[in-house]
Amino acid sequence: MPLLKRLLLQFITLMQRYPGVLAVLAFSSGIASYILVERKESLAQFIAILLLVSWLWLLMDNWLRERIERHFGLALSPNLMRFALQLVHQESLFFALPFFLAVTTWDHGQAVFTLLIMICALLSLIDPLYYKKLAPRRTLFVVFHAFSLFVVLLVILPILLNLTTSQSLEAALYVAVLLSIPSLSTLMPNGHWWRFPLLVLLLSGLGAGLWQLRSYVPPAALRLTGITLSQEVDYQQRKPGKSIGTLDVNQLRQGLFSWTAVKAPRGLNEKIFHVWLLNGKEVDRITLDIKGGSEQGYRAWTHKMNFPPNPTGRWQVKVVTESEQLIGLTRFTVTAAASKPELESSSEPELNEQATYP
Numbered sequence: 001m002p003l004l005k006r007l008l009l010q011f012i013t014l015m016q017r018y019p020g021v022l023a024v025l026a027f028s029s030g031i032a033s034y035i036l037v038e039r040k041e042s043l044a045q046f047i048a049i050l051l052l053v054s055w056l057w058l059l060m061d062n063w064l065r066e067r068i069e070r071h072f073g074l075a076l077s078p079n080l081m082r083f084a085l086q087l088v089h090q091e092s093l094f095f096a097l098p099f100f101l102a103v104t105t106w107d108h109g110q111a112v113f114t115l116l117i118m119i120c121a122l123l124s125l126i127d128p129l130y131y132k133k134l135a136p137r138r139t140l141f142v143v144f145h146a147f148s149l150f151v152v153l154l155v156i157l158p159i160l161l162n163l164t165t166s167q168s169l170e171a172a173l174y175v176a177v178l179l180s181i182p183s184l185s186t187l188m189p190n191g192h193w194w195r196f197p198l199l200v201l202l203l204s205g206l207g208a209g210l211w212q213l214r215s216y217v218p219p220a221a222l223r224l225t226g227i228t229l230s231q232e233v234d235y236q237q238r239k240p241g242k243s244i245g246t247l248d249v250n251q252l253r254q255g256l257f258s259w260t261a262v263k264a265p266r267g268l269n270e271k272i273f274h275v276w277l278l279n280g281k282e283v284d285r286i287t288l289d290i291k292g293g294s295e296q297g298y299r300a301w302t303h304k305m306n307f308p309p310n311p312t313g314r315w316q317v318k319v320v321t322e323s324e325q326l327i328g329l330t331r332f333t334v335t336a337a338a339s340k341p342e343l344e345s346s347s348e349p350e351l352n353e354q355a356t357y358p
Helices: 002-017 020-038 043-059 061-072 078-103 110-125 127-134 138-161 165-185 195-212
Strands: 223-230 246-248 256-263 268-278 281-292 298-304 313-321 326-335 353-357
Touching (some): 078 138, 110 138, 138 165, 223 313, 256 268, 256 313, 256 326, 268 298
Parallel strands (some): 246 326
Antiparallel strands (some): 268 281, 268 313
16 A cells, blocks of 8 residues: 555656656557557557546546545645646547547648647646636636547547447537536535536537537548549449549539548448538438448448539538538539530439449
């Protein structure tokens, strides 16, 4: 017991003296976990469990303080517990950061979400900002705390429970709201009676707001490794033809393939959609219902034949999940037809086709 007590005191002293050490270790463990998840190693699950335990420890901080003092004779002050909360924030944000850096679509609103993670990680690392600017502002601190928990749950839930992207997003919102309430109540001694209901209302509002903005939350468990627009596909090699960025109306009427490759280290068992947009307005949504597992990832394509009467303009093809989270996108432009007689259109209806291969 004396040895354990001494080691605990040494660890606390080291973290207070070198606050950046834990951030470096957390970021390194995040990179290691990302690589291990890619290789389907169970060690990544172990790291995720440790991270989840640290949040549960905060939830039980009062009970644990009493047990530690009774068995080890070590009295932990409230200031020390606040320091422990800072360490958990650092650990969570820096651990999750590599996952989001790898999957973010940087020319989309997702970049704002990932940049926000980076800003919060820096705030947790710099003591003057964390203790003097952030912590005294209770409302802001509650939002910061809930956001940190939400971010790390988005990463560890697919690793631990093999949930789909949509399930992980919903569960992360609920759990972040529920677990943030009791862990933060200890930071408000002698507060007015309305503080706790205000916290509940604030966290609920935050969860509802994040759900409305879910398309801007990168799917940590999925990564787009390729997306190509082409007018042909090599069915034997399962590869797209020449990539197209600009085409005219006559070329477009011949049909267009959207070829997609998605990496899902923990397996993929959810619906994925190709959403076609013209000048920002959705004109078609084609479902790719992919199931199974593959070391090389999942490859699928859709063959779109039906287009609006006037298809000229800027097009986008988005790859999204059931919860509207963006996996990736590509863009192309359709110009007016050249001065050639238009081909006689077929009297039979044109249908979209889709093919999927693991």
